[in-house]
Amino acid sequence: MDETMEQTRQRAQQILERLKAQYPDAKYYLNFSNPLELLVAAILSAQARDEAVNAVTAELFQKYKTAEDYATAPLERLENDLRKINFYRNKARAIQAACRALVERHGGRVPDTMEALTKLPGVGRKTANAILANAFDKVEGIVVDTHVARLSRRLGLTAHDDPEGIERDLMALLPKSEWKRLPWLMKAHGRAVCTPRAPKCPRCVLNDLCSKVGVQR
Ligand code: SF4
Structure with a gap:
């Protein structure tokens, strides 16, 4: 039955x-200390091992502190900083697109609602859920x-x-x-x-x- x-x-x-x-x-498997870092790590984690993401972000987060830093970096430099991650070229573009949207729409800050997050380029419901729960302690899904x-x-x-x-x-x-x-x-x-x-x-x-x-x- x-x-x-x-x-x-x-x-x-x-x-x-x-x-x-x-x-x-x-516990949550990607290292981050603020919502922007989690957004970047989450984009990098698609089809990549968490350990590889954490190894790359340990250095990346020392160099890039704000959404503007990512948005305005020369693409080649960002690609080079991500080169140890699968699909780093696409991911560099995705991070820049999301960070440009953060700068243009949200004053450089990561929004804390499902609606605003899922309107960012490259951010789907999975990433938005991860950011809301783990960076803002707002559990929606x-x-x-x-x-x-x-x-x-x-x-x-x-x-x-x-x-x-x-x-x-x-x-x-x-x-x-x-x-x-x-x-x-x-x-x-x-x-x-x-x-x-x-x-x-x-x-x-x-x-x-x-x-x-x-x-x-
Ligand atoms: S290993 Fe997976 S499929 Fe097998 S009993 Fe455990 S949960 Fe079920």
């Missing part, structure tokens, strides 16, 4: 509790990255493939107080155990709670 919504909700809560116990130190998408589907918490659909399902299953931490926990578990290929189900703390959708048994 199919699970009822209430049963899925209870299962989602149990999953969360086990992940919290398993990864008590899980759930960051759906590749780990959250993969785990949510395997666990049977969503049948959607698109990030918006996955986010809606997770928001309906878990209380808002958990939305910020969930992606941190799922990322930790997605890296350690529920890996894209060959997930380690026999030694997974969620084994008895997991539907294993799409996982070969």
